[in-house]
Amino acid sequence: MLAGGQSLIPLMKLRFANPQHLVDLNFVPRSSYIRKKDDALHFGALTRHAEIEKSSAAAKIPIVHDCAAGIADVQVRNRGTIGGSLAEADPSGDWATVLLSLATELRCLGPNGERTLTLEAFIKDAYTTALSHDELVSEVVVKIPAKGSAGAYIAFKRAAPVYPTASAAVQLSMEGDTCTEAAILLGCVGLTPIRVREAESVLQGKSIDDRAIESAAEAARAAADPQPDMRGSAEYKRAAVGGLGKRAINIARRRARGEKVEVSHIYA
Numbered sequence: 001m002l003a004g005g006q007s008l009i010p011l012m013k014l015r016f017a018n019p020q021h022l023v024d025l026n027f028v029p030r031s032s033y034i035r036k037k038d039d040a041l042h043f044g045a046l047t048r049h050a051e052i053e054k055s056s057a058a059a060k061i062p063i064v065h066d067c068a069a070g071i072a073d074v075q076v077r078n079r080g081t082i083g084g085s086l087a088e089a090d091p092s093g094d095w096a097t098v099l100l101s102l103a104t105e106l107r108c109l110g111p112n113g114e115r116t117l118t119l120e121a122f123i124k125d126a127y128t129t130a131l132s133h134d135e136l137v138s139e140v141v142v143k144i145p146a147k148g149s150a151g152a153y154i155a156f157k158r159a160a161p162v163y164p165t166a167s168a169a170v171q172l173s174m175e176g177d178t179c180t181e182a183a184i185l186l187g188c189v190g191l192t193p194i195r196v197r198e199a200e201s202v203l204q205g206k207s208i209d210d211r212a213i214e215s216a217a218e219a220a221r222a223a224a225d226p227q228p229d230m231r232g233s234a235e236y237k238r239a240a241v242g243g244l245g246k247r248a249i250n251i252a253r254r255r256a257r258g259e260k261v262e263v264s265h266i267y268a
Ligand SMILES: Cc1cc2nc3c(=O)[nH]c(=O)nc-3n(C[C@H](O)[C@H](O)[C@H](O)COP(=O)(O)OP(=O)(O)OC[C@H]3O[C@@H](n4cnc5c(N)ncnc54)[C@H](O)[C@@H]3O)c2cc1C
Pocket: 001, 002, 003, 004, 005, 006, 007, 008, 009, 010, 025, 045, 046, 070, 071, 072, 073, 076, 079, 080, 081, 082, 083, 084, 085, 087, 088, 090, 092, 093, 094, 095, 131, 135, 136, 137, 138, 161, 162, 163, 164
């Protein structure tokens, strides 16, 4: 199945994928949309990263905008789709890391009808999902966080048109100065995004001060399981992810208080 082609076509060019038939999903009508329904945003699987970046509905969840606006460059964002990105389950992809910090479900469609999976159940391993060979992702449903809850996503990248070296997604719910709920996810430092429960418990039920943020970053560094590659050594990525976690916690906390804070990835 061909969506934006931004992962599949390079794999075919390198002869890592050699399909006998390609089914172009771009001809399926009504497969690209962003709709608010009740307390959730519904994204058609073929919705492009660029459409999400520009959407005022999607901007209501700031961490979703952070993600869409920071993927590669304009060319990739104009073609790549949210459904294709999740179906590819690339360990370096941005969407899974971000959407796991929110309550996200995927509608999957096959000859036996539709089923709904949580994103946690959908992502099985690197490049491996719960989709069967005759199923496709038709819709991504993201619950809109309640008032007082906000997030931030920051990646460290060598340049715009490449995947991040490391990334951190943080979603916090605040009541006054107290953090009532936290979700902290790390990207590109494991075979799948890593949820850091230890870091979350450091923040939950407490007011977030510099010491708590440092302890959460330490827990993130300990939970990371990076592989050395052309983007850096394991130690380099481990150090980077701790720093990204700190920045993301700070921004999520400010946004949860109602502050408007712009986020940009960090470029080496
Ligand atoms: C130069 C470059 C830089 C990039 N940098 C980043 C980056 O920084 N961050 C990032 O997250 N991504 C990055 N990408 C990847 C980009 O986001 C892709 O768009 C994405 O990974 C795949 O989405 P796609 O729509 O292009 O899918 P395709 O390439 O068309 O398909 C990918 C796989 O998913 C399957 N598939 C597609 N749609 C569905 C569906 N609806 N249901 C079931 N299976 C489906 C296909 O059969 C295929 O196996 C980059 C790509 C390039 C070329």
